[in-house]
Amino acid sequence: MHARKERHIGFLIFPGFPMACLTSMIEPLRAANEIAGEDIFRWTLISEDGGRVEASARVGFDPDVALAxxxxxxxxxxxxSPSSLFQNPERSNGKLRKLARHGVTIGAISGGVFPLARSGLLEDQTASVHxxxxxxxxxxxxxxxxxSDVITFDNRRVTASGSAAAFDVSLHLIEQAFGADVATEVACWFQHPFVRGQGVLQRKPTFAAESTSDMLPPVVRDAVAMFSSHLEDPLNIADVAQEVGVSVRQLERxxxxxxxxxxxxxxxxxxxxxxRQLLLYGTQTLVEIAAAVGYSSSTTLAKTYKEVFGILPKEERSKINMFRVREGIRASD
Structure with missing residues (x-):
């Protein structure tokens, strides 16, 4: 029997990164090594300068090596996080591109897709975005x-929408290294329901209800799809009802x-x-955000925003900017 080749995986962590995404990838790999009785997978924690990094949960991590x-x-x-930036973008993005040129697969989990895109390594690629x-x-x-898939594999780019999707990425790596039986056993160890791959859509919440978008009846799902594609130029409810083939009263019920x-x-x-997404993770002004969701002024937006979230947009942005400054990541105006 031929000895299996060691698989070395690096995790580049930024201040404020989601800890669950890291553990969701490492723990299945550790379990696979244990089940198979071979230390095929090894992993290295990386930070831009090799220094300590604090996750969003305020847990500190001491990386093994600097990116360089x-x-x-x-x-x-x-x-x-979506707002994370390199301290030295030219050098660090250059290093990522050099790794990619030398055949290294570059991936991103959850908010990591933002710095990956900023590096230029998603040009002509498709990425899963939470x-x-x-x-x-x-x-x-x-x-x-x-x-909108939970995972996308595109050439030497792998993107996963969140921590559960990160677990699925590790299961795919395990299947490649050890076979389907070990991957299935790892999934069962962690009570992971099934192995998801490319083509599985993310489940989205139906706001103010204990359900997800895939649980909606067809008429409601079609109406929601129309709403979602017309956020900047809102539709009349009567026109939506007519388009999905029911009366306004039926649609309301x-x-x-x-x-x-x-x-x-x-x-x-x-x-x-x-x-709220644009406010928390983007850089647009409140006037621009208002226009992006079909409001004529930031004042009208602010009133509705407070009705829904109980806080004014300016107050929410101030809170998130305080966090960003404290974490050393980008703050927007």
């Missing part, structure tokens, strides 16, 4: 192709039954959640 000194990893995954970041990502990178709100309130909620 990593040369033998087969894959490198970026883990960050639904809560999609508006901000589209604002900053309107020319890049995105997917269906929405109330399945989402707990009227179509109009649900539509407003969708627009406000997009506004």
């Amino acid at each position: 000194d990593i040369d033998d990893a087969e894959q490198v995954f970026l883990l960050s 639904w809560c970041y999609e508006a901000a990502f589209a604002e900053e990178f309107p020319h890049l192709a995105t997917s 269906l929405f109330q039954k399945t989402t707990g709100s009227s179509p109009l309130v649900y539509y407003k909620s969708l627009r406000m959640h997009k506004a």
Whole structure:
């Protein structure tokens, strides 16, 4: 029996990164080594300068190496918040591009897709973007192709929408190294329900209801799809009802039954959640955000925003900017 080749994976962590995404990748790899009785997978924690990094949960991590000194990893995954930036973008983005040129697979988990895109390594690629970041990502990178799949494998780019998707990425790596039986056993160890791959869509919440978008009846799902594609130029509810083939009264009953709100309130909620994404993760002004969700002024937006979230947009942005300054990551105006 031939000895299996060691698989070395690097995790590039930025201040404020989601810790769950890191553990969701490492723990399955550790379990696979244990189940198979072979230390095939090894991993290295990387930071830009090799210094200590604090996760969003205020847990500190001491990386093994600086980005400039990593040369033998087969894959490198970026883990960050959407606002994370390199302290020395020219040098560090150059290092990532050099790794990619030398055949290293470069990936990103959750918010890590933002610094990956800023590095230029998603040009002519498709990336999975978490639904809560999609508006901000589209604002900053309107020319890049995105997917609502939980995972996207595109040439030597791997993107995963969140921590559960990161676990699925590790299961795919395990299957490649040890076979399907070990991957299935690892999934069962952690009570992971099934191995998801490319083509599986993210589940999105139906706001103000205990359900997800895939649980909605077809008429409501079609109406929500129309709402979602017309956030900047809001539609008349009567026109939506006609398009999906029911009366306004029928549409209202269906929405109330399945989402707990009227179509109009649900539509407003969708627009406000997009506004919140842009506010928290983007750099647009409040006037620009208002226009992006179909409001004529930032004053009107602010009133509705407070009705939905209980806080004014300016106050929310001030809170998130305080966090960004404290974490040493980008703050927007």
